[in-house]
Amino acid sequence: MHGGEMEVKPGYKYTEVGVIPENWNASMIGEVATFSGGSQPPRSTFRFTPASGYIRLIQIRDYKTDAFTTFVPEDLVRKRCSAEDVMIGRYGPPVFQILRGLDGAYNVALIKVNPERNRVDKDFLYYTLKTDALFDLIDSLSRRTSGQTGVDMSALKAYGLALPPLPEQRTIATALSDMDALLNGLDRLIAKKRAIKQATMQQLLTGQTRLPGFSGEWEVKRMGEFTECTAGGTPSTLISSYWGGSIRWMNSGELNLKQVKDVTGRITEEGLRNSSTKMIPVGCVLVGLAGQGKTRGTVAMNLIEICTNQSIAAIFPNRSFVSEYLYYNLDSRYDELRDLSSGDGGRGGLNLTLIKSLPIPFPNVDEQAAIAAVLGDMDAEITALETRRIKIRALNQAMMQELLSGRTRLITPGAKSADEELTQTGGRKENVHFLRSVLAAEIIDQLHDQPTFGHVKFEKMMFLVEHLCEMDTGSTYHRKAAGPYDNRALRSIDSQLQKQQWFEARKQEGRYQYVPLAKRGGHKSYFDRHFSGIVETFEKILSTFKTAKTEQCEIVATLLAAWSDLLREKEAVSDEMIVHEVLHNWHEAPQRMSEDRWLAALGWMREKGFVPKGVALP
Numbered sequence: 001m002h003g004g005e006m007e008v009k010p011g012y013k014y015t016e017v018g019v020i021p022e023n024w025n026a027s028m029i030g031e032v033a034t035f036s037g038g039s040q041p042p043r044s045t046f047r048f049t050p051a052s053g054y055i056r057l058i059q060i061r062d063y064k065t066d067a068f069t070t071f072v073p074e075d076l077v078r079k080r081c082s083a084e085d086v087m088i089g090r091y092g093p094p095v096f097q098i099l100r101g102l103d104g105a106y107n108v109a110l111i112k113v114n115p116e117r118n119r120v121d122k123d124f125l126y127y128t129l130k131t132d133a134l135f136d137l138i139d140s141l142s143r144r145t146s147g148q149t150g151v152d153m154s155a156l157k158a159y160g161l162a163l164p165p166l167p168e169q170r171t172i173a174t175a176l177s178d179m180d181a182l183l184n185g186l187d188r189l190i191a192k193k194r195a196i197k198q199a200t201m202q203q204l205l206t207g208q209t210r211l212p213g214f215s216g217e218w219e220v221k222r223m224g225e226f227t228e229c230t231a232g233g234t235p236s237t238l239i240s241s242y243w244g245g246s247i248r249w250m251n252s253g254e255l256n257l258k259q260v261k262d263v264t265g266r267i268t269e270e271g272l273r274n275s276s277t278k279m280i281p282v283g284c285v286l287v288g289l290a291g292q293g294k295t296r297g298t299v300a301m302n303l304i305e306i307c308t309n310q311s312i313a314a315i316f317p318n319r320s321f322v323s324e325y326l327y328y329n330l331d332s333r334y335d336e337l338r339d340l341s342s343g344d345g346g347r348g349g350l351n352l353t354l355i356k357s358l359p360i361p362f363p364n365v366d367e368q369a370a371i372a373a374v375l376g377d378m379d380a381e382i383t384a385l386e387t388r389r390i391k392i393r394a395l396n397q398a399m400m401q402e403l404l405s406g407r408t409r410l411i412t413p414g415a416k417s418a419d420e421e422l423t424q425t426g427g428r429k430e431n432v433h434f435l436r437s438v439l440a441a442e443i444i445d446q447l448h449d450q451p452t453f454g455h456v457k458f459e460k461m462m463f464l465v466e467h468l469c470e471m472d473t474g475s476t477y478h479r480k481a482a483g484p485y486d487n488r489a490l491r492s493i494d495s496q497l498q499k500q501q502w503f504e505a506r507k508q509e510g511r512y513q514y515v516p517l518a519k520r521g522g523h524k525s526y527f528d529r530h531f532s533g534i535v536e537t538f539e540k541i542l543s544t545f546k547t548a549k550t551e552q553c554e555i556v557a558t559l560l561a562a563w564s565d566l567l568r569e570k571e572a573v574s575d576e577m578i579v580h581e582v583l584h585n586w587h588e589a590p591q592r593m594s595e596d597r598w599l600a601a602l603g604w605m606r607e608k609g610f611v612p613k614g615v616a617l618p
Contacts, residue, residue: 012406015162016160017160017161017162018162018405019406020162020405020406021162021164021406021409023164023165024162024163024164024165024406025162025163026160026161026162026163027119027160027161027162027163028157028158028159028160028161029125029128029129029156029157029158029159029161030156030157030158032115032116032119032120032125032161032163033113033114033115033116033120033125034114034116035088035111035112035113035114035153035156035157036079036111036112036114037079037090037108037110037111038058038079038105038106038107038108038109038110038111038112039077039078039079039105039107039108040057040072040107040108041057041072041073041076041077041105045072045073045076046070046071046072047070047071047072048069048070048071049071050071051071053073053074053075054071054072054073054074055071055072055073055074055077055080055104055105056070056071056103056104056105057070057071057072057104057105057106057107058081058087058102058103058104058105058106058107058110059107059109059110060089060091060097060107060109060110072105077105079105079106079112080104080105080106081102081103081104081105081106081110081112082102082103083100083101083102083103084100084122084507085100085102085112085113086098086099086100086112086113086115086122086125086126086129087099087100087102087106087110087111087112087113088110088111088112088113088129088151088156089109089110090108090109090110090111090150090151090153091109091150091151096134096135096138096139096151098126098129098130100126111151111153113125113126113129118166119163119166120163120166120169121166121169121170121173123169123170123173123174123176123177124164124169124170124172124173126173127172127173127176127400127404128161128404130400131400131401131404132397132401134156134159137155137159138151138152138155138156141155161404162404162405162406164406167495167499168409168410170491170495171410171491171492171495172403172404172410173491174487174488174491174492175399175403175410175488176396176399176400176403177487177488177491178487178488179392179395179396179399180396181478181487182392183389183392183393183396185478186385186388186389186392187389188587189385190382190385190386190389193378193381193382193385194382196378197375197378197379197382198332200374200375200378201328201331201332201375202332204371204374204375205328205329205332205361205371206361207361207363210367211367211370211371211374214363214364214366214367214370216363216364218361218362218363219361219362220359220360220361220362221359221360221362222356222357222358222359222360223315223355223356223357223358223360224356224357226318226320226321226360227315227316227317227318227320227321228315228316228318229313229314229315229316229352229355229356230278230280230313230314230316230352231276231289231308231310231311231312231313231314231352232250232276232277232278232280232307232308232309232310232311232312232314233275233276233277233278233309233310234275234277234309234310235249235267235271235272235274235275235277236274236275239271239274241268241270241271242267242268242270242271242274242275243266243267243268243271244266244267244268245266245267245268245269245270245271246266246268247266247267247268247269247271247272247279247307248262248263248265248266248304248305248306248307249263249265249266249267249271249277249306249307249308249309250263250265250286250302250306250307250308250309250312251263251264251265251308251309251311252288252289252290252291252295252308252309252311252312253291253295254300255286255288255291255295255298255299255300255312256295256298256300257300258299258300258301259300259301259303260286260300260301260302260303260304260306261303261304262304263306267307272307276310277307277308277309277310278307279305279306279307280302280305280306280307280308280314280316281305281316281317282302282303282304282305283301283302283303283317283323284301284302284314284315284316284317284323285299285300285301285314285315285317285323285326285327285330286299286300286301286302286308286312286313286314286315287299287312287313287315287330287337287350287355288311288312288313288350289310289311289312289313289349289350289351289352289355290311290349290350291311295311296337296338296349296350297334297335297337297338297350298334299327299330299331299334299337300327301323301324301327302314311349313350313352313355315355319365320365321362321365321368322365322368322369322372324369324372324375324376325368325369325371325372326360327372328371328372328375329360329361330358337350340354340358432472432473432474433473433474433492433496434496435473435526435530436473436474436475436489436492436493437492437493437496437497437500437523438523438526438527438530438531439462439465439466439471439473439527439531440458440462440493440497441497441500441502441503441523441527442523442524442527442531442538443458443461443462443465443542444458444497444502444503444514445503445520445521445523445524446542446546447461447542447546448503448513448514448515448516450546450547452547452548452549452550453513453514454511454512454513454514454550455490455505455511455512456482456550456553456554457545457550457553458514459482459483459484459485459486459490460482460483460484460550460553460554460556460557461541461542461545461553462475462489462493463475463477463483463484463557463560463561464541464545464553464556464557464560464610465534465538465541467560467561467564467612468537468541468560468610469534469537469538469541470613471534473489474489475489476488476489477561479561479586479587480587482550482554482589483553483554483555483557483558483561484557484558484561497514498517500519500522500523501517501518501519501520501522502516502517502519502520502521502522502523503515503516503517503520504517541610544608544610555593555597555598555601556601556605556610558582558586558590559578559579559582559598559601559602559605560605560610560611560612562578562581562582562585562586563578563611563612563615564612565581566578566581567612567614567615575599575602575603576599578598578602579595579598579599579602582598583595583598
């Protein structure tokens with residue numbers, strides 16, 4: 001401290017929103033964005049199936065269930081949102097929700113965020129609204145509106161934010177968007193692995209599919225015929241000497257651990273003696289008899305010695321069966337276990353009599369162990385993915401705090417001219433990202449006036465040019481529904497094109513199109529200087545796909561990417577292997593087209609010479 005002022009490191013300044021970079025501004029959300037609440041036509045006009053002249057009505061309860069089953073007359077709608085818009089759910093719980101991907105009319109439970117385009121990037125504002133600090137503030141200041149918890153809009157508008165220049169906002173938003181894409185990709189992969197495991201359980205645990213080396217008929221026994229089954233109990237909570245000892249005691253809410261390695265409860269020897277709970281050995285299969293939510297019918301296994309409460313049935317292990325096999329068998333029958341509940345309407349819960357009467361199909365113990373091992377490996381893979389997701393989510397939260405506060409910078413402030421982009425301190429040096437925008441500008445310059453050309457087709461053309469011309473432009477493509485996609489590179493290119501006044505990516509009639517700007521053609525001297533060696537292949541690619549539909553470009557780019565990936569792992573790759581990679585290891589979207597169509601596209605690619613480096617042509 002000097003003279004009452006806070007010391008800050010060079011390049012930073014102290015403001016009302018904290019220490020921020022010198023070329024950033026301190027602002028409030030209400031200064032860079034306006035907010036428009038929704039409206040709702042009369043309920044008498046509602047339809048619950050699509051019809052001509054009707055539009056989907058977005059309601060917050062629909063968003064939670066992904067239903068969106070209400071439709072209203074389009075001519076009565078005053079407030080609409082698109083999938084690109086940032087929306088706020090204004091009523092809770094939770095109090096404050098930041099939503100995207102909505103397309104239709106929106107009702108009074110939603111508010112559209114309207115950023116001032118010349119001051120704040122929409123994606124940057126989206127991530128600012130998602131910060132934990134803002135969520136905590138809005139939750140703490142929530143107010144009651146007609147009996148519902150609502151968002152305090154005055155507090156939201158007055159919330160301070162650090163505002164970088166627009167190019168840096170876009171760079172920050174791109175980095176955070178890439179992290180979101182990674183998390184979403186993991187979510188889809190985890191869901192896919194779970195679905196595969198579920199299908200495998202159905203096949204293996206019923207004997208529909210047999211593992212190699214096993215044959216013979218299975219035997220069906222009822223649970224009570226081959227093992228002991230018991231429930232636990234709870235020591236009196238009024239006697240303190242029963243609690244706080246060294247004996248692990250499990251309540252039914254902990255069944256969701258599935259593989260129980262520790263529990264929160266502890267009781268004493270005295271508590272054990274004076275209650276109906278009992279010690280159960282390692283390797284028991286545990287079944288929820290009753291409890292809140294989805295506890296009833298939930299199955300777990302204890303990997304440590306424990307005792308349980310009265311809402312858990314413990315099935316004791318013995319040499320006649322493999323406990324892990326029994327665990328997976330019962331785990332696959334969750335709905336059946338819930339339907340077995342006693343009492344009126346199945347609300348009475350499970351009991352030991354029902355558990356003991358369950359029929360269990362049994363192969364011999366060797367086949368049981370083999371089946372359990374296969375399913376255990378699948379569980380381990382899913383657990384590893386879930387652990388990775390937790391770590392990446394924590395990293396994402398830390399990145400948001402660092403980038404949105406300016407503590408970590410991704411770009412050096414200050415715009416450069418085209419020539420400056422190619423000149424670095426210490427002499428002239430090619431800037432690969434600038435040259436990528438030059439390559440992009442030439443593609444756009446030749447194709448922008450084609451009715452089929454937009455963001456998606458441009459991305460596929462970039463991929464094809466980079467790979468078939470063997471260009472390294474620093475792009476990192478990911479497997480997406482529409483083929484190989486690099487969101488960060490696309491945003492970088494769009495930003496550079498606009499900065500150089502060559503082209504602007506502008507949303508028109510529901511899709512992005514490239515609009516020429518004042519200095520269109522300014523890239524050509526750089527293109528001629530740096531890309532003269534690829535002109536022949538480049539022109540062949542553009543002439544071939546100039547009038548092609550976007551879907552054709554997606555197909556070729558996807559096949560080329562999958563083909564190249566396989567060649568990095570294998571010396572010889574067949575067409576069937578490439579198509580299998582696309583249909584089963586890429587994304588669900590390619591499965592909308594038949595295998596024959598993918599194979600025909602591969603044949604066409606070979607005829608045209610659009611194949612990975614080193615592949616022999618016919």
